[in-house]
Amino acid sequence: xxxxxCDCGNVLFFGSSKCLKCGQVVGYDPQSETMVTLRPDRGxxxxxxxxxxxxxxxxxxxxxxxxxxxxxxxxRTIPELHVERNLMLWGRMEIAKRQLIYTLxxxxxxxxxxxxxxxxxxxxxxxxxxxxxxxxxxxLNGVITVNLEExxxxxxxxxxxxLGESSRTLLGHFRHxxxxxxxxxxxxxxxxxxxxxxxFRERFGDEWIDYAGAxxxxxxxxxxxxxxxxxxxxxxxxxxxxxxxxTWAHYLQIIDGLETCESLGIQVQHLALxxxxxxxxxxxxxxxxxxxxxxxxxxxxxxxxxxxxxxxxNEISHSLGEPPLYPFVISVRVAQKLRLAHHFSKKWRIxx
Ligand SMILES: [Zn+2]
Ligand SMILES: [Zn+2]
Ligand SMILES: [Zn+2]
Numbered sequence: 001x002x003x004x005x006c007d008c009g010n011v012l013f014f015g016s017s018k019c020l021k022c023g024q025v026v027g028y029d030p031q032s033e034t035m036v037t038l039r040p041d042r043g044x045x046x047x048x049x050x051x052x053x054x055x056x057x058x059x060x061x062x063x064x065x066x067x068x069x070x071x072x073x074x075x076r077t078i079p080e081l082h083v084e085r086n087l088m089l090w091g092r093m094e095i096a097k098r099q100l101i102y103t104l105x106x107x108x109x110x111x112x113x114x115x116x117x118x119x120x121x122x123x124x125x126x127x128x129x130x131x132x133x134x135x136x137x138x139x140l141n142g143v144i145t146v147n148l149e150e151x152x153x154x155x156x157x158x159x160x161x162x163l164g165e166s167s168r169t170l171l172g173h174f175r176h177x178x179x180x181x182x183x184x185x186x187x188x189x190x191x192x193x194x195x196x197x198x199x200f201r202e203r204f205g206d207e208w209i210d211y212a213g214a215x216x217x218x219x220x221x222x223x224x225x226x227x228x229x230x231x232x233x234x235x236x237x238x239x240x241x242x243x244x245x246x247t248w249a250h251y252l253q254i255i256d257g258l259e260t261c262e263s264l265g266i267q268v269q270h271l272a273l274x275x276x277x278x279x280x281x282x283x284x285x286x287x288x289x290x291x292x293x294x295x296x297x298x299x300x301x302x303x304x305x306x307x308x309x310x311x312x313x314n315e316i317s318h319s320l321g322e323p324p325l326y327p328f329v330i331s332v333r334v335a336q337k338l339r340l341a342h343h344f345s346k347k348w349r350i351x352x
Pocket of ligand 3 (some may be wrong): 176177182241242245
């Protein structure tokens with residue numbers, strides 16, 4: 001996440017809708033990728049979901065015939081708002097959803113809504129299992145469905161413990177499901193022997209193995225012993241598609257985490273730990289992976305910065321008496337998968 005400031009110089013956050021120092025109304029403008037104050041000369045207006053319900057702080061051009069921002073226009077179903085608590089839960093969902101869309105747009109991807117592009121577009125169904133018990137979080141044909149109840153922290157923690165997960169967040173759900181959407185959009189239509197499909201299979205395994213069977217085996221037996229050597233989470237071991245989704249979600253997490261640090265002026269190479277964790281001289285490679293090109297060197301240095309920083313995060317949470325903030329281990333095989341995610345993200349940038 002970038003660092004944002006108000007016209008008055010005060011710090012603003014991604015979710016801010018008002019400057020706490022000067023009192024001006026502010027919002028995030030996805031076109032300029034920055035937070036702006038809502039002055040008449042700015043040519044922007046607030047998203048209607050912000051004006052009416054207080055669940056969105058994004059802006060859109062004043063001249064636009066639309067009333068919803070680019071992120072809210074992707075909603076196909078929103079929760080039933082006559083149920084009082086749904087508004088609060090929906091607001092939490094929208095923050096996580098906008099953070100996903102922010103990162104994908106920052107990566108240079110074009111993200112049409114399903115209404116604009118029925119084939120390549122993306123839509124969200126945000127539905128509560130209270131009113132619709134059959135709903136499960138997932139992706140199908142460009143529609144990401146999320147269970148609204150997951151925005152209830154207690155509900156989500158109970159699920160996390162029952163599923164034996166080390167981390168379960170709303171943002172993680174959105175990032176994970178975005179991977180299934182991107183797989184369908186960019187990889188599913190390629191020939192099975194296309195280089196990208198072959199690269200996928202080499203890293204993640206044969207995607208044609210029976211999905212329903214693989215998942216029911218996973219839920220019956222759990223992840224195999226030693227999964228940490230090959231997968232970022234236990235769930236990733238269930239099927240190559242889930243491995244991809246967990247890896248991609250993790251890739252986005254690192255992107256966002258490092259951007260936040262660097263925008264706040266934390267230079268990882270200046271940390272004491274960097275002496276042992278970062279490559280010493282220019283051109284020296286991290287020992288964990290072979291370099292296979294110039295941009296690969298950049299990727300490896302990037303990953304090393306994150307591994308150094310995440311160690312610091314865990315030491316800080318330890319000092320606070322909390323469990324590790326970053327309960328993951330990046331093995332060599334996971335690093336290779338992250339490298340492929342990085343490669344795909346470059347391919348999926350808009351080039352026109
Ligand atoms: Zn201000
Ligand atoms: Zn909006
Ligand atoms: Zn999945």
